[in-house]
Amino acid sequence: MSAVQGHWREVSEQSLPAATLLSSAIKASSQVLIIVERKEDWASYFPSEDIVTAQEYLEHSCDSESGKRVQVINLCRSYKYLGHGYYCSLLAEARGHKVIPSVRTISELTKKSLYGLALDDLDKTLEKALSHHLYSDTEGFTLTLYFGRTHIEPLQDLARQLFEVFPCPILLVEFRRTNGWHIEGIKSGALHKLRDDQEDQFANALDGFSRKVWRVPRSPQVARYDLAILHDPQEALPPSNAKALANFVRVGKTMGIDVELIERKDYARLAEYDGLLIRETTSVDNHTYRFAKKAExxxxxxMDDPTSILRCTNKVYLTDLLNSHQLGMPATEILYKERPEDFERVGERLGFPLVLKIPDGCFSRGVIKVESQQALLEATAELFEHSVLLLAQEFFYTEYDWRIGVLNRKPIFACQYFMSKGHWQIYNHKAKGQDVNGECRTMAIHEAPRAVVELAVKTANLIGDGLYGVDLKQAGDKVVVIEVNDNPNLDAGIEDAYLHDDLYSLVLEEFVRRLELKRRGQAW
Incomplete structure (x- = not known):
């Protein structure tokens, strides 16, 4: 039997009055509230101070408790417009509580015209998932999901994706087969209609959904804020190594911040936190951007916010931005796949060797140095398979690149990234072991050339007020910007070599500053 299962009626007489329960729940620094429409809807589960009825929640005034962090799980029987369930989610948002389902999700689930587009991509994965399953011979079936979980293993990934798009405690998904499997419809389910076996599945899913609902507090000291750090333990070249992530957790604890490492599978839990720091290589077309959008x-x-990801991950945008503000950069031209005649003249204008770049490449990937016209034609043919636009840039060799870290429009660290051994870039993906990337030297900001730091800050400020790493080259008096990274490396032993723990403190303090301003209703 799950930790949440039992019998409400057996102990309900020993419970405190509902108003007292709700008041004590709201007063907690970080609390989960579960709303049911009627007390008997929770009869199959253990009673808890976290359980309140819809009427109790609607009648409770939270004005005196502003600033408290509350996660609401709305399990009302219906979310129909202007009904109890609808108003509970609506008032939860008005009170600053984080609620599932949100009013937006409720609205989207009411009409297929609103949610249909979101299902198109998911339909493509159905055929493979159901090809060898017991439902493969049927014409249709309905699947019940509990916080994005299902007992049908081939459909678990699809269940997770559906919950990411429509965060709702219970979802009823109707599948039909007409010229292939597709999702016919999707709607919210109701707790009071679950069978005994479904109650077990729901209870287990609820346990897994929130680490805060039924757990014993880890310590009597309550953290001021909860910060999630998104990372991928399997990433080959992560923006923060394991020791740096451990440093964030350790330093955060001394500052009263509960820092937790999360992964892609934890998307549905984002609402539990106050802040999100992305320490996984970002891209507009993968889950990191969805995490940023969802968190926002x-x-x-x-950090990184969606706007910064959009702006920094595309070098075409950066090229236009620097040109329009007349900031230093290597001579650069945009090549269009539909205009091959330009390929003949770009070498004459920029000279050889020159560098070709895919607009959204990172860690030196999608970047090719060409020495001749023939090499240029071969390289463009290869790179145009990935993008209809390419950048051609004059070759500007230096022994090392400057990396200036900028946070909230101020420089925080300076590094020299030396070229990989025997290579013209910092990263050489064909090398092995330690030769993949070159050596690094970190110093105080005041030790870096003033012209380098000033250009870095000026460039980063055009992107936003987040955390950036600006790459620059310097030859004599000439300083140019190579790119701006929205997800700069913060590695233990490299970027923190001068500031040590102060580097992590600076980042965490900026989160605290913004959260404090947010609590007071002020912009940062």
Whole structure:
């Protein structure tokens, strides 16, 4: 039997009055509230101070408790417009509580015209998932999901994706087969309609959904804020190594911040946190951007924010931005796949060797140095398979690149990244072991050339007020910007070599500053 299962009626007479329960729940620094429409809807589970009825929640005034962090799980029987369930989610948002489902999710689930587009991509994965399953011979079936979980293993990934798009405690998904499997419809389910076996599945899913609902507090000291750090333990070249992540956790604890490492699978739990720090290589077309968008929509303080990801991950945008503000950069031209005649003249204008770049490449990937016209034609043919636009840039060799870290429009660290051994870039992906990347030297900001630091800050400020790593080259008096990274490396032993723990403190203090301003209703 799950930790949440039992019998409400057996101990309900020993419970405190509902108003007292709700008041004590709201007063907690970090609390989960579970709303049911009627007390008997929770009869199959253990009673808890976390359980309140819809009427109790609607009648409770939270004005005196502003600033408290509350996660609401709305399990009302229906979310129909202007009904109890609808108003509970609506008032939860008005009170600053993080609620599932949100009013937006409720609205989207009411009409297929609103949610249909979101299902198109998911339909593509159905055929493979169901090809060898017991439902493969049927014409249709309905699947019940509990916080994005299902007992049908081939459909678990699809269940997770559906929950990411429509965060709702219970979802009923109707599948039909007409010229292939597709999702016919999706709607919210109701707790009071679950069978005994479904109650077990729901209870287990609820346990897994929130680490805060039924756990014993880890210590009597309550953290001021909860910060999630998104990372991928399997990433080959992560923006923060394991020791740096451990440093964030350790330093955060001394500052009263509960820092937790999360992964892609934890998307549905974002609403539990106050802030999100992305320490996984970002891209507009993968889950990191969805995490940033989701966190921003939930009211979290986010680094990297979605706008910064959009701007920094595309070098075409940066090229136009630097040109329009007349900031130093290597001579650069945009090549268009539909205009091959330009390929003949770009070498004459920029000279050989020159560098070709895919707009969204990172860690030196999608970057090719060409020495001749023939090499240029071969390289463009290869790179145009990935993008309809390419950048051609004059070759500007230096022994090392400067990396200036900028946070909230101020420089925080300076590094020299030396070229990989025997290579013209910092990263050589064909090398092995320690030769993949070159040596690094970190110093105080005041030790770096003033012209380098000033250009870095000026460039980063055009992107936003987040955390950036600006790469520059210097030859004599000439300083040029190579790129701006929205997800700069913060590695133990490299970027923290001068500041040590102060580097992690600076980042965490900026989160705290923004969260404090947010609590007071002020912009940062």
């Amino acid at each position: 929509s939930e009211g979290l303080v986010v």
